[in-house]
Amino acid sequence: MRLCPPFLLLRWLWLCVCPRQWHCSNGNNCRLPLCVKQIWAYLRLMVDSLYYNTLTNSDVVMDSLMEPIFWMVDLLTRRFGAVFVCLVVILTSSILLVVYVVMLPLTFDTYSPAWIACHIIYGHWMIIMIIFHYYKATITTPGYPPTMKNDIPFVSVCKKCIIPKPARTHHCAICNTCILKMDHHCPWLNNCVGHFNQRYFFSFCVSMTLGCVYCSISGRNLYLDAYSAIERFKHMDLDKSGVPVTGMGQLIGILLPVQRTNQTPLTFRDELFHKSIIYMWVLTSMVAVALGGLTIWHAVLISRGETSIERHLNQKETKRMRKSGKVYKNFFNYGRLNNWKVFLGVEKKSHWLTRVLLPSGHVPIGNGLTWDYPFRKDMMPI
Numbered sequence: 001m002r003l004c005p006p007f008l009l010l011r012w013l014w015l016c017v018c019p020r021q022w023h024c025s026n027g028n029n030c031r032l033p034l035c036v037k038q039i040w041a042y043l044r045l046m047v048d049s050l051y052y053n054t055l056t057n058s059d060v061v062m063d064s065l066m067e068p069i070f071w072m073v074d075l076l077t078r079r080f081g082a083v084f085v086c087l088v089v090i091l092t093s094s095i096l097l098v099v100y101v102v103m104l105p106l107t108f109d110t111y112s113p114a115w116i117a118c119h120i121i122y123g124h125w126m127i128i129m130i131i132f133h134y135y136k137a138t139i140t141t142p143g144y145p146p147t148m149k150n151d152i153p154f155v156s157v158c159k160k161c162i163i164p165k166p167a168r169t170h171h172c173a174i175c176n177t178c179i180l181k182m183d184h185h186c187p188w189l190n191n192c193v194g195h196f197n198q199r200y201f202f203s204f205c206v207s208m209t210l211g212c213v214y215c216s217i218s219g220r221n222l223y224l225d226a227y228s229a230i231e232r233f234k235h236m237d238l239d240k241s242g243v244p245v246t247g248m249g250q251l252i253g254i255l256l257p258v259q260r261t262n263q264t265p266l267t268f269r270d271e272l273f274h275k276s277i278i279y280m281w282v283l284t285s286m287v288a289v290a291l292g293g294l295t296i297w298h299a300v301l302i303s304r305g306e307t308s309i310e311r312h313l314n315q316k317e318t319k320r321m322r323k324s325g326k327v328y329k330n331f332f333n334y335g336r337l338n339n340w341k342v343f344l345g346v347e348k349k350s351h352w353l354t355r356v357l358l359p360s361g362h363v364p365i366g367n368g369l370t371w372d373y374p375f376r377k378d379m380m381p382i
């Protein structure tokens with residue numbers, strides 16, 4: 001049996017906190033209530049099973065210690081899934097409201113007709129892509145393995161569902177079922193991302209990131225104007241009689257006497273417009289950075305022919321095989337370009353337009369149960 005320092009520490013603590021009079025195996029000298037005895041017996045069994053186990057290592061101990069946190073996160077994700085979806089819908093709608101009510105009228109006064117047409121076409125293309133892919137990613141089932149007897153090859157048996165697991169299938173603790181080609185459980189979709197909806201999820205991430213980057217860049221000057229206007233009039237309010245004069249207020253008073261006397265206070269409508277532009281810019285910039293990073297990471301995984309779960313498993317397997325002088329090869333990696341074609345369902349050139357750049361409800365290539373595509377060798381010329 002292998003003993004590492006954390007286990008020795010655990011054992012020492014166990015001996016320290018375990019007085020002899022608490023040993024209740026004969027039932028004579030124990031004065032503790034039954035519920036405490038049961039908890040104590042459970043804890044003792046847990047420590048013993050971890051300590052006297054040749055397969056135990058630091059990963060198993062860490063997993064056991066983190067289990068309550070995982071359980072709590074799973075529970076919250078399951079309970080508040082619908083709340084996250086509502087949040088996405090409300091925040092996206094609020095941004096669209098600001099764009100249509102505040103930004104679009106300003107654009108009409110500022111740009112040439114050609115630029116206005118470009119903005120309208122690009123903006124509406126993004127809106128359609130975002131709404132379509134979010135809706136499809138949310139309502140499309142990720143794919144489940146068959147529960148009836150079948151001849152499909154499998155790699156293991158799920159200990160929770162008690163069914164055979166085909167390759168790339170994993171159990172989702174939140175959905176409490178096995179998912180074909182599971183990537184992860186997304187709380188923002190309130191759905192698992194798997195074989196049948198991963199393309200919708202990724203396209204939604206890409207279009208949402210591009211939409212947010214577009215709003216952030218095109219609204220930058222408006223944001224700076226709105227921010228300075230709010231700041232300027234905040235100081236003007238402070239310069240009124242009876243209120244201590246700020247340094248900035250004096251500076252404005254000294255350097256810009258004409259402007260100061262001519263400026264009228266912001267109306268409620270102006271202030272609302274300025275604040276809504278600041279809100280829009282801050283939110284879209286934050287989402288662009290955060291979601292942009294996630295999208296790039298998923299693009300890297302797709303290029304490698306991996307899911308998020310497989311990334312961890314493949315890393316472990318690569319290390320393990322390297323120790324024995326072998327090289328691990330990912331069987332599901334068909335080459336960078338082919339991985340993208342399989343993922344996006346591109347089977348001919350026109351599909352880059354109809355299936356990638358435009359909303360498309362086509363089903364993914366393959367059934368999610370077997371992965372040896374018959375057309376694999378013919379894919380390069382496409």
Ligand SMILES: [Zn+2]
Pocket residue numbers: 158159160161162170171172176177178
């Ligand atoms: Zn399962």
Ligand SMILES: [Zn+2]
Pocket residue numbers: 172173174175176184185186191192193
């Ligand atoms: Zn799930």
